[in-house]
Amino acid sequence: ExxxxxxxxxxxxxxxxxxxxxxxxxxxxxxxxxxxxxxxxxxxxxxxxxxxxxxxxxxxxxxxxxxxxxxxxxxxxxxxxxxxxxxxxxxxxxxxxDNKVGDFDGDYLEDRVSFSEDKIMDADSKAVMMAWEKPLMEAHAKAICSGGHILNIGFGMGLVDTAIQQYGPASHTIVEAHPEVYKRMCASGWAEKENVKIVFGRWQDVIQQLDTYDGIFFDTYGEYYEDLREFHQHLPSLLKPGGIYSFFNGLCGGNAFFHVGYCQLVSLEL
Ligand SMILES: C[S@@+](CC[C@H](N)C(=O)[O-])C[C@H]1O[C@@H](n2cnc3c(N)ncnc32)[C@H](O)[C@@H]1O
Missing domain, CATH: 1.25.40.20 (Ankyrin repeat-containing domain)
Known part of the structure; x- marks a missing residue:
């Protein structure tokens, strides 16, 4: 009735x-x-x-x-x-x-990942990063790069970092926490690039080693909205005045209405 x-x-x-x-x-x-x-x-x-x-x-x-x-x-x-x-x-x-959020769930960082030409997969065969995201990463790089000092959190396949390099930043800091991703980025020559500084570790653990930046991009994996929210609370001390911040927005990606809700929530809380 x-x-x-x-x-x-x-x-x-x-x-x-x-x-x-x-x-x-x-x-x-x-x-x-x-x-x-x-x-x-x-x-x-x-x-x-x-x-x-x-x-x-x-x-x-x-x-x-x-x-x-x-x-x-x-x-x-x-x-x-x-x-x-x-x-x-x-x-x-x-x-x-009640301290019920933000607890570190270290599983992903302790598990093996597998690399292929067009993707990185975690131990549960879920995609960490896929090559089709390249145009999106290029758009993020374009948004945050105007020369100057750039920070990227999460290397993945290095798509956004490759795009950032094309803008010739004065410095380009990359924070990466997964040992195998870190090993692979070093093996592919990222550590030798003159303007690149790699910081190995979880951003939560290395944030004190970071400086201030003109452009910041955030795209991690295996984390929650609370982690993103926590990162946003550090932005005032990481972003130079007039700097630009962008992040990969996969919030509630499986439902259009929840996604809209979380977009509003994130802008309210930022
Ligand atoms: C989705 S991928 C990033 C893809 C990247 N934007 C690209 O263009 O290829 C996420 C990356 O963040 C890393 N990561 C996950 N948690 C992290 C954390 N707490 N701190 C730093 N890096 C983290 C993962 O190991 C992974 O390499």
Whole structure:
């Protein structure tokens, strides 16, 4: 009944049903929640009622779509986006207070990686970096390079570093933590380049050895949003006035709405 009222936009009925105990977390036989149905039909007032009643903004349909992915109306979309950002900000603050985030999960750095011409894979056969990302890395390099002193965190296949070199920076510092990636970059002559300084270690452990830079790029692997957030807190002391910072944004890459939410969150927190 709640699903029907939500999809027909009967806000009064939705309120009455909720007041009499209807379950706002219910999934119908298609795997959709009342919130998804209201968003899909563009009923922003119903979306608001359901969110206020605690309907989960981040529930997923069988096709991995959330209410925000279904939203056909800008007001409904904004309500869902604000609900998502608010909850992530609050949950992040609580988790940080309880020290439940940011713990170092060293697995990736302790495991072997395998190299081929067009990719680096981790021990679980997940891609650390792939050659198709070259144009993206070139765009990042272009954004951060205007001569001067450049810092890159995470060497990977060296795509962004190769592009950075083309701008002839005065200095080019690369931080890399994986022993095998580090070995490979040294073997391919990066340590001999005149303007290149390689710092081996996790950025978290070597940050005190770093200087200030005109351009900074950040692209690690096997880390969490909290690590990126922590790196951002160091930016004021790493970036020269007028300097440019860019990062690989793979935040919630598997869901378009969550990705938009995290883009907003990261800009709010930066
Ligand atoms: C996605 S790749 C970087 C790809 C690179 N942007 C390119 O253009 O090829 C991520 C790299 O970050 C390194 N890495 C992961 N965690 C790190 C950390 N905490 N500090 C420094 N490097 C890290 C990984 O070993 C890997 O080489």
């Amino acid at each position: 709640l699903c029907l009222a939500a999809s027909t936009g009967d806000n009064q009925k939705v309120k009455t049903l909720i007041a009499s105990g209807a379950d706002v977390t219910y999934f119908n036989k298609e795997g959709l929640t009342p919130l998804m149905l209201a968003a899909k039909q563009g009923h922003a007032d119903v979306v608001k009622t359901l969110i206020d009643a605690g309907a989960p903004w981040n529930a997923l349909s069988p096709a991995n779509l959330s209410a925000g992915d279904f939203a056909m109306d800008l007001d409904a979309f904004d309500l869902l986006l604000n609900a998502g950002i608010r909850s992530e900000l609050i949950l992040g603050t609580i988790a940080r207070k």
